[in-house]
Amino acid sequence: xDTGLLRNNYTYYEGFEGEDxxxxxxxxxxxxxxxxxxxxxxxxxxxxxxxxxxxxxLTRDYHQAEGAFSQEGESVTVHPEEYLEDMKKYSERQFxxxxxxxxxxxxxxxxxxxxxxxALVRIQVN
Amino acid sequence: MRSSDSGQAHGTNGSPQMNMExxxxxxxxxxxxxxxAQNASKAYDLRTLPKSSPMHIPKTAVVTEQQKDGYQQVKxxxxxxxxxxxxxxxxxxxxxxxxxxxxxVIERTKPGIARGPNARPAEHEVYIxxxxxxxxxxxxxxxxxxxxxxxxxxxxxxxxxxxxxxxxPAP
Numbered sequence: 254x255d256t257g258l259l260r261n262n263y264t265y266y267e268g269f270e271g272e273d274x275x276x277x278x279x280x281x282x283x284x285x286x287x288x289x290x291x292x293x294x295x296x297x298x299x300x301x302x303x304x305x306x307x308x309x310x311l312t313r314d315y316h317q318a319e320g321a322f323s324q325e326g327e328s329v330t331v332h333p334e335e336y337l338e339d340m341k342k343y344s345e346r347q348f349x350x351x352x353x354x355x356x357x358x359x360x361x362x363x364x365x366x367x368x369x370x371x372a373l374v375r376i377q378v379n
Numbered sequence: 380m381r382s383s384d385s386g387q388a389h390g391t392n393g394s395p396q397m398n399m400e401x402x403x404x405x406x407x408x409x410x411x412x413x414x415x416a417q418n419a420s421k422a423y424d425l426r427t428l429p430k431s432s433p434m435h436i437p438k439t440a441v442v443t444e445q446q447k448d449g450y451q452q453v454k455x456x457x458x459x460x461x462x463x464x465x466x467x468x469x470x471x472x473x474x475x476x477x478x479x480x481x482x483x484v485i486e487r488t489k490p491g492i493a494r495g496p497n498a499r500p501a502e503h504e505v506y507i508x509x510x511x512x513x514x515x516x517x518x519x520x521x522x523x524x525x526x527x528x529x530x531x532x533x534x535x536x537x538x539x540x541x542x543x544x545x546x547x548p549a550p
Contacts, residue, residue, distance in 0.1 A: 268474065268530045269526070269530065270449070270472065270474055271447070271449075271450065271469075271472025271474055271475060272472075272474075272526060291523075292523035295503070295519065295520065296520075296523070299520065300500065301491070301493075301500050303493070303498045303499070305494050305498075306493065307493050307494060308491075308493040313493070315501065316490065316491035316493070316500055316501040317490050317501070318463055318488055318490045318501065324441070324456045324458070349520075349524065350523075350524070350527050352527075379447075
């Protein structure tokens with residue numbers, strides 16, 4: 254993906270102003286940020302794996318109300334490798350909403366870029 | 380000679396000590412004015428707002444005031460039993476129907492369990508007003524589906540009702 258598309262990208266939040274958004278930002282460059290409506294994230298993560306393994310990444314944060322999804326609501330800084338590996342578990346899922354696939358691809362591309370750049374990622378839910 | 384604008388009867392004999400006190404007084408007065416201006420711009424009163432909530436808000440709830448893009452919001456968060464509650468008062472949001480004013484939206488989450496005999500995903504729910512005026516809990520996935528449909532312009536009558544009934548009228 255063209256890394257320009259990862260710069261201040263609101264594609265999957267436009268039209269949802271007023272609703273919860275999850276923002277992923279490159280810690281080293283705050284202009285590298287994507288904004289995604291939480292409803293798309295819910296669609297991605299709705300059926301987490303229940304195979305006896307602990308959850309990781311956004312699956313853990315979303316389903317266990319931790320990290321950026323804790324009640325404290327603070328932004329958290331994370332290593333993207335764990336979050337990328339976790340996201341990839343959903344690559345075969347049939348999403349309910351037609352646009353969720355695009356949001357998923359964007360999140361994966363962002364995390365891949367962060368890994369490539371060896372950069373930390375800040376996650377915040379607004 | 381500089382006069383204090385704090386209203387306090389400080390003299391101004393020009394000594395460094397008095398000038399520092401006057402400066403601190405003046406700075407404090409400016410801070411008070413700024414705080415008063417901020418309070419005056421709030422569309423709510425924290426002392427009375429919780430009483431208008433359709434769900435009782437415990438005194439121990441954590442309160443967060445937010446100025447969002449184009450609207451104000453106050454969040455009340457607390458935990459009771461297995462559930463984490465989020466009760467939000469907010470002004471009309473940018474994409475809300477024109478007929479909707481300020482609202483309460485109430486959600487709760489039962490965190491999931493990754494492993495073990497009770498392994499399950501989290502349960503996210505929204506509190507919806509029923510026909511009898513009482514509230515009941517609905518999976519948030521339905522709420523999200525309704526919001527997505529509204530954005531596409533394809534919301535059904537039931538989805539429109541769900542979104543209306545999940546926004547409890549607020550002062």
